[in-house]
Amino acid sequence: MDNKIEYEYLEDADIMEIFFERGPATGTVQLADNITLRFRTKEHCALSLILENYTYLTQVSETGPRSFPLKIDRLPPDMRETVLSIITAPPVNQYLEVLSYRGPRARRTIPIAYLSQFPSLVPSRDFGL
Numbered sequence: 001m002d003n004k005i006e007y008e009y010l011e012d013a014d015i016m017e018i019f020f021e022r023g024p025a026t027g028t029v030q031l032a033d034n035i036t037l038r039f040r041t042k043e044h045c046a047l048s049l050i051l052e053n054y055t056y057l058t059q060v061s062e063t064g065p066r067s068f069p070l071k072i073d074r075l076p077p078d079m080r081e082t083v084l085s086i087i088t089a090p091p092v093n094q095y096l097e098v099l100s101y102r103g104p105r106a107r108r109t110i111p112i113a114y115l116s117q118f119p120s121l122v123p124s125r126d127f128g129l
Contacts, residue, residue: 005091007119009054016054018119020046020091029075029083032068032113035096037087044085046092051115058118065114070098072111087113095119 006019025038025047034057036050051057059066072080088098097116100109 009119014052014054014056016051016119018049018051018095020048023047027079027082029079030071031083031087031096032070035068035113037083037092039083039086041079041082044082046086049092049095057115065097065116067099067112067114070111070113073108 008017008019009015023040025040027037027039027041029037029039031037034052036052038047038050039045040047057066057068072083075083084098086092087096095115095117096113098111098113100111102109
């Protein structure tokens, strides 16, 4: 397995894909609006993060990095566990920081995330969709 992380940016669509490993995915999950994880289910192996509307995702707000509620609570329990184990471990957690929020009167914890490292917009090569 090659551990070299590669970035591909499609400027016209403002999509950045961060490749951790090349190959076919057996699972794809939309983690949040504009953030998709491609992975191999059996090995719990991240293949890539697809960041649509990349410019917006990486804008820093007045209070810090822009955060996004994760949609993993909609997944079946076994898939949710797999996805959580992937996104909270290297290499994904080098780019996507996962936290939780629970309001004072909330009945459940809300998982949230933000991009902690922004890949340069000098891609390894453009890719077509």
